[in-house]
Amino acid sequence: MTRxxxxxxxxxxxxxxxxxxxxxxxxxxxxxxxxxARIAGRNADQLTLQQVRATFDLDxxxxxxxxxxxxxxxxxxDLTSYVNRxxxxxxxxxxxxxATLSLVFGAAIIWLLLGLxxxxxxxxxxxxxxxxxxGIIGIIGVSLPVYWLGEVVNLITQGRLHxxxxxxxxxxxxxxxxESPGGWFLALLFPWLTLSLLYAGIYIRVIRSEIVSLMxxxxxxxxxxxxxxxxxxxxxxxxxxxxxxxxxxxxxxxxALVGGSALLTEVVFGIxxxxxxxxxxxxxxxxxxxxxxxxxxAFFIVIANAIVDLVYAWIDPRVRRG
Amino acid sequence: MSQEILxxxxxxxxxxxxxxxFGRKNKVSALDGVSFNLVHGETLGIVGExxxxxxxxxxxxxxxxxxxxxxxIYKGNDIAKKSLSAMRPxxxxxxxxxxxxxxxxxxxxxxxxxxxEPMRIHGMGKDERRARAHELLEKxxxxxNSYEKYxxxxxxxxxxxxxxxxxxxxxxxLIIADxxxxxxxxxxxxxxxxxxxxxxxxxxxTYIFVAHDLGVVxxxxxxxxxxxxxxxxxxxxxxxxxxxxxxxxTKALLSANPRIDxxxxxxxxxxxGDIPSPLNRPSGCSFHTRCPIAVPECSTRExxxxxxxxxxxxxxxxx
Amino acid sequence: MAEKLLEVKNLCVSFKTRKGVVRxxxxxxxxINHGEVLGIVGExxxxxxxxMSAVMGLIKDENAEITGEVFFxxxxxxxxxDEELRAIRGKDIAMVFQDPMTALTPVYTIGWHIRExxxxxxxxxxxxxxxRAIELLEEVGIPDPxKRVDQYxxxxxxxxxxxxxIAMxxxxxxxxxxxxxxxxxxxxxxxxxxxxxxxxLRKTYNSSIIIITHDMGVVSELSSEVLVxxxxxxxxxxxxxxxxxxxxxxxTKGLMNSVPRVDRAxxxxxxxxxxxxxxxxxxxxxxxxxxxxxxxxAACTEQPTFISDSNGYGAACFLLTEGVRS
Ligand SMILES: Nc1ncnc2c1ncn2[C@@H]1O[C@H](COP(=O)(O)OP(=O)(O)OP(=O)(O)O)[C@@H](O)[C@H]1O
Ligand SMILES: Nc1ncnc2c1ncn2[C@@H]1O[C@H](COP(=O)(O)OP(=O)(O)O)[C@@H](O)[C@H]1O
Ligand code: SF4
Ligand code: SF4
Ligand SMILES: [Mg+2]
Ligand SMILES: [Mg+2]
Numbered sequence: 001m002t003r004x005x006x007x008x009x010x011x012x013x014x015x016x017x018x019x020x021x022x023x024x025x026x027x028x029x030x031x032x033x034x035x036x037a038r039i040a041g042r043n044a045d046q047l048t049l050q051q052v053r054a055t056f057d058l059d060x061x062x063x064x065x066x067x068x069x070x071x072x073x074x075x076x077x078d079l080t081s082y083v084n085r086x087x088x089x090x091x092x093x094x095x096x097x098x099a100t101l102s103l104v105f106g107a108a109i110i111w112l113l114l115g116l117x118x119x120x121x122x123x124x125x126x127x128x129x130x131x132x133x134x135g136i137i138g139i140i141g142v143s144l145p146v147y148w149l150g151e152v153v154n155l156i157t158q159g160r161l162h163x164x165x166x167x168x169x170x171x172x173x174x175x176x177x178x179e180s181p182g183g184w185f186l187a188l189l190f191p192w193l194t195l196s197l198l199y200a201g202i203y204i205r206v207i208r209s210e211i212v213s214l215m216x217x218x219x220x221x222x223x224x225x226x227x228x229x230x231x232x233x234x235x236x237x238x239x240x241x242x243x244x245x246x247x248x249x250x251x252x253x254x255x256a257l258v259g260g261s262a263l264l265t266e267v268v269f270g271i272x273x274x275x276x277x278x279x280x281x282x283x284x285x286x287x288x289x290x291x292x293x294x295x296x297x298a299f300f301i302v303i304a305n306a307i308v309d310l311v312y313a314w315i316d317p318r319v320r321r322g
Numbered sequence: 323m324s325q326e327i328l329x330x331x332x333x334x335x336x337x338x339x340x341x342x343x344f345g346r347k348n349k350v351s352a353l354d355g356v357s358f359n360l361v362h363g364e365t366l367g368i369v370g371e372x373x374x375x376x377x378x379x380x381x382x383x384x385x386x387x388x389x390x391x392x393x394x395i396y397k398g399n400d401i402a403k404k405s406l407s408a409m410r411p412x413x414x415x416x417x418x419x420x421x422x423x424x425x426x427x428x429x430x431x432x433x434x435x436x437x438x439e440p441m442r443i444h445g446m447g448k449d450e451r452r453a454r455a456h457e458l459l460e461k462x463x464x465x466x467n468s469y470e471k472y473x474x475x476x477x478x479x480x481x482x483x484x485x486x487x488x489x490x491x492x493x494x495x496l497i498i499a500d501x502x503x504x505x506x507x508x509x510x511x512x513x514x515x516x517x518x519x520x521x522x523x524x525x526x527x528t529y530i531f532v533a534h535d536l537g538v539v540x541x542x543x544x545x546x547x548x549x550x551x552x553x554x555x556x557x558x559x560x561x562x563x564x565x566x567x568x569x570x571x572t573k574a575l576l577s578a579n580p581r582i583d584x585x586x587x588x589x590x591x592x593x594x595g596d597i598p599s600p601l602n603r604p605s606g607c608s609f610h611t612r613c614p615i616a617v618p619e620c621s622t623r624e625x626x627x628x629x630x631x632x633x634x635x636x637x638x639x640x641x
Numbered sequence: 642m643a644e645k646l647l648e649v650k651n652l653c654v655s656f657k658t659r660k661g662v663v664r665x666x667x668x669x670x671x672x673i674n675h676g677e678v679l680g681i682v683g684e685x686x687x688x689x690x691x692x693m694s695a696v697m698g699l700i701k702d703e704n705a706e707i708t709g710e711v712f713f714x715x716x717x718x719x720x721x722x723d724e725e726l727r728a729i730r731g732k733d734i735a736m737v738f739q740d741p742m743t744a745l746t747p748v749y750t751i752g753w754h755i756r757e758x759x760x761x762x763x764x765x766x767x768x769x770x771x772x773r774a775i776e777l778l779e780e781v782g783i784p785d786p787x788k789r790v791d792q793y794x795x796x797x798x799x800x801x802x803x804x805x806x807i808a809m810x811x812x813x814x815x816x817x818x819x820x821x822x823x824x825x826x827x828x829x830x831x832x833x834x835x836x837x838x839x840x841x842l843r844k845t846y847n848s849s850i851i852i853i854t855h856d857m858g859v860v861s862e863l864s865s866e867v868l869v870x871x872x873x874x875x876x877x878x879x880x881x882x883x884x885x886x887x888x889x890x891x892x893t894k895g896l897m898n899s900v901p902r903v904d905r906a907x908x909x910x911x912x913x914x915x916x917x918x919x920x921x922x923x924x925x926x927x928x929x930x931x932x933x934x935x936x937x938x939a940a941c942t943e944q945p946t947f948i949s950d951s952n953g954y955g956a957a958c959f960l961l962t963e964g965v966r967s
Contacts, residue, residue: 127703218743222806224699225738226758227731230723237746244748317793318747371828477917507684508855509914512899516910534829541901541911564903576903578833580858582885583904592837593830595784596798 004313004320012306019298024066027287028056039287041083052082073292083286092277093292099174100273102184103191103265104257110196112250115203116239122204123211124234134204141201150194150268157190172270191269195262199253206249210242217241244316251308258304259297327496327528328360328383333392333402335378350600352378353389354552357627360496365522365529367543367560369536369575371597375552376532380498383530384418385409396496414444414492421501423481427473433459433484434469440491458487462517479510486517490525498530503538515542536579540564548572551600551608558633568635570613607638615639645712646849647696647817648672652709654688654695656702663921665691667873669709672953673866675816678843678850680864680881682857682896684918688873689853693819695719697736698726713817732762735810739822741802745794751778752790755809762813777808781838800831807838814846821853836862857900861885869893872919872929875947877956889956891934928958936960 028035036052037044044052053059057068072079079089122134157166168186175183214220215238223233263275274293281289313320335353353375360366368376381387383394385401394402401412420426427436437458438451446454459468462483473481482502489497499518503511515538521527533539539546546563548556548571556569567573577591593612598604604611610620620638627636654666666688673679681689694700696711698718711718713734718726730736738744745754755774759765765773771790778786781804794802803823810818820839824832840863843850852863860867860881867884869877869892877890888894898912916933925931927942934941940959948962949955 218738218740219746221699221738222736222744223746224701225697225730225736226809227727227729227761228757229727240748241746316748318795371830479917507918508857508896509684509899509918512901512911512913513915515901516913519909535901536829537901537903540903541907560907574830578830579903580832580836580856580862581904582857582861582897582900582902590833592833594782594834596800596831597828 005310008306008309012302015302016299019302020070020295021066023291023294023298024069027291028065028069029062035287038285039082041285044082048082055080069291072288073295079288079292081286081288083284083289089289089292092289093274093296096272096274096277097296098176099271100258100260100262100266100275102174102177102188103195103271103273104254104262106188106192107195107199107257108250108254110192111199111203112246114196114200115207115246118200119204119207119242120211120234120239122208123215123238124231126212131208134208138201138204138208141197141199141204143201144197146194146198147264147268149197150191150265153190153194154268174271174273191265191271194268195257195265203246203249207242207246210245211238214238214241240315244312247308247311247315251305255301255304258300260293324361326359327362327397329393329395330359330383331357331393331395333357333379333382333389333394335375335382335387336390348601351552351603352600353382355392356552356554357392358547358554358557360528360530362495362528363522363526364544365531365542367539367546368530368532368549369534369539369546370549371534371575373551373597373600374549375600376534376549377500378552379549380418380500380530380532384416384498385412386418414440415495417489417492417494417497419485419489419497419499419502421504423478423485423505424473426485427481429473431472432469433464433471433473433476436473436484437488437491440488444492454491455487458490461490461521462487463513477510478506479514482506482514483517486514486521490521493525494527496528496530498532500532501534502531504533504535511538518542536576548575551598551603553608553636554627554634555609555636556633557627562632568630568633568640569637570615570639571609574612574614607636644715645672646675646677646714647851648710648712649692649696650710650712652692652695652711653707654691654700655706657704657706658922660922664873665921666695669870669873669875670947670953671868671875671878673817673849673851676843676847676849677866678852678864680860680867681851681853681870682855682860682867683870684855684896686918686921687870689870690821692870693736693821693851693853697730697734697819698723699730699736728762731758731810731815732813733815734817734819735813735815737803737806737810737818737820737823740826741799741806742826744806745802747794750791750793751797751805754794755790755805755812758809758812773812774808777812778805781805781808781842782834783808799827800834803827803831803835804838807835807842811842811846811848815848817849817851818843819851819853822855823852824859825854825856832859839863857885857897869896872924873921874929874957876930876958878947878949879954879956883954889961890958891936891960892930893956895933895935 035056036049036058039052039056040048057065077090081087081089118134118137122131125131154172157169158172162169169190170183170187173187175187177184211234220233220237223237260275260278262273263279266273266276274296277289278293281293333353333356334351337350337352339348339350356379358366368379370376378387382389385404389402392402393400396412396416401409434455437455441451441454455469456466459466464480464483464487473484476484503514506514518529519542522529531539531542540560543560545557545559547554548563548569550571556563556567556572563572564576567576574591574593578593591614595612598608598611604621606621606623607613607625610616613620617639623638625636625638627634630640649672650670652666652669653664656663656665669692683689691700695707696718698721700707707719709719713729718729752771752774755777756767756770759770759773775786775790778789783789783801783804797805824835827835836859839850850863852859854860865881867879867881868875869890871892877884877888877893884893885897888897892914895912895914899914901911914933919929928934928945931937931941940963945957945959947955947957955961
């Protein structure tokens, strides 16, 4: 197992370095495009261009440019946005990361709990009205667009009812945990619920159908022949086995969300998160910021996948190989 | 009359599998120095337990797979390293029949089209193809109106007949059949076995017949090769192998076969232990971990297949 | 003699499907005594597994209809609730299935599975259960059981898994073991080991065994009594020796002659049963074997009754009654 962990982590580092090279090449070595002009932004004067060339070592060979870029990104952390008139890039990112992580982590806990509880219940009560009822909840969750749902939630909680029923809801925006844990929680509560509803819908359906098909497996027949009760078979065997699927799905979803896919939720609820940051960066063609956010997204997706693989090995003995 | 059609010389096949570890590959020796010859019109049966390399051998001879080393002399030419395009004309003559009659037919095509496909590939005219398909359907004992049916409308035995008909389209000389009756019910198995025999007499076919059922192999074969972990351990005529087995593995295999007549039960001999994985084949004689008569020397000295009396045997102790 | 351990009377199982009603088991009646081994043979789809699943109360399909009586120790199992049946399953009647590769939950160790079986029916501590698991593995011939007990199913070979499953099935000393094609997925030399193991354990535990198979050889190795099924019906029931020496039903005869036998002289042609195995959706009226039977005649458009002697031995074929009459 230890060897497995070490190997998996080494692979993750390898992938990260590869991605950084790839991203670098795309933005800084596209033939026929002057990266300096791009970084400096539209209508930049000669002076700025020269300054850009100097800081990014753009006159030097490719590999030195790469090293210089990485140095600015990770070691000196002084990558500056020219489009945005000299704002440093990394502080923006370090402010955005906790917001996005808080949003996605909280939502993930909610949707996993909902997905597991309702998915298992639906599969276990397939012959009663409960299953179709849960199925409808799932469909509703999947079919409500996050943006629309968020606006509706805001309309209710921030609108006229804000004065009465929803007085306790803070105004839109993110409150850092370190500032006020209570405020953090309240500010994120509705974003969490909104974001998790969509995923809960998906997970309920996936978990239910996974368990239903697992219940046809031979080992379930063996369990029945052993005299095990249906509830035990459902929980200890079918649900336990379904975790294998859940974990791999979760890894993908979590990685994507942390990497920026929570954009819509961030926008509706006014949270300055990574998704929003990336979006603004792309809009302004702010190359240093794009580079930083892409690297960040890759980093989290790769880390999430490495963790998933480790959890995977932990819950499925068949993949634990030396 | 007995004219050699095939000679297999010291053929080996090593598969490299990624054992889940980084970079490092596991080597599976699926076939290890297999040699035998085949005479026109005869049937060579190949028996052995799962994973011993029967299918690999079949695939290699029909060149669906390439040996790592060794020669396959078909009618005087070595086809072991021939390219796919160089093999094309020979594909007509060497046909391969798979075990699973369910998986080997395209469910969306009519039986007629399935049977005609090899002829189309080899550029035969439409009318000629159709006539031949009808002739073959009749030959394998299927109804004329099967031509327009789809595979799912047939039972396993009938599907295997379709597979056989397809193999016969180009008038092959050598047919390699990999467990062609294993998936069939006993009563149907007998029908298909009879069909194999009839076709052989009629069309002068040569068969390599892979099976794990000892009764089936005995029924269909003239000579038998017994395999264990990628090697032939005994090779001889049916009579010799079944009446007078020499290799300890052949003996054990025959005695393990459940018998309807229980009077011979006292001689029953049961091998201990599992079949070792080809991933870590035992040293020396690979059977020594289970051999009831093994001596210490067997774990170091690898026996050669050599002629002893009327059969070829690979055992240090048989003289 | 002693009272019957299991007595099945007029068991019928049918499934409603979109293509019509499938009568998978039709009027099956048989019994088995303490310490006996009964072999059930038949081609695939003849209803062997379904009938045994019905006996165990394991058919969960809502489109299934089960009628008849299944007396075990004098009580009708078909009248029992699932909860009552659960107390019997695994304890008094144990079952082993065909494919050892898929029969165990992959995420639990072999020892866990055996411990679960023990704890489902008795108050045994984890520690004692594990010790017992090691003992059982040792008994079924798994080398190094202390280490093996903590391994996962995928770390066992097919033969070893089937041994472990048999160990689990016998852990509570059941009165009846139902083995559904326990060796079909295994190689011959491993099959011989398993059959030998079953025989040895039967003697130690004095359990009765029902072994389902399509292999006449396997029946012959293990059982004292044989029941032959065709298209959901019992067509012949006999002792092993008289069945092999003197089969009564044309289907049994055909089945025995179509197997290429190692212990007989080689023939150039095998005798065959013509036609295809019966499709339950499309059976001929009367005797289901009629369209394949070499002796079929006018009377066979009716359903032949099963003519049996006082032991329940006999066959369902008009040739028998007509023979008596003439
Ligand atoms: N759930 C089901 N719904 C419909 N038909 C079924 C169902 N289960 C079994 N059958 C049918 O019942 C018949 C008997 O099935 P069974 O599994 O007992 O056959 P078997 O003799 O054990 O065959 P095999 O050797 O292939 O396992 C088959 O025709 C099968 O298709
Ligand atoms: N493509 C492959 N890659 C790796 N190993 C293989 C491959 N094909 C066959 N083998 C291995 O070679 C051995 C012989 O296989 P095969 O010829 O299929 O056995 P069988 O006698 O059951 O037909 C087995 O151990 C099998 O796992
Ligand atoms: S060489 Fe030795 S181990 Fe191998 S079969 Fe002969 S006696 Fe047995
Ligand atoms: S009843 Fe008639 S058709 Fe059926 S087995 Fe007997 S002779 Fe054959
Ligand atoms: Mg094979
Ligand atoms: Mg079955």
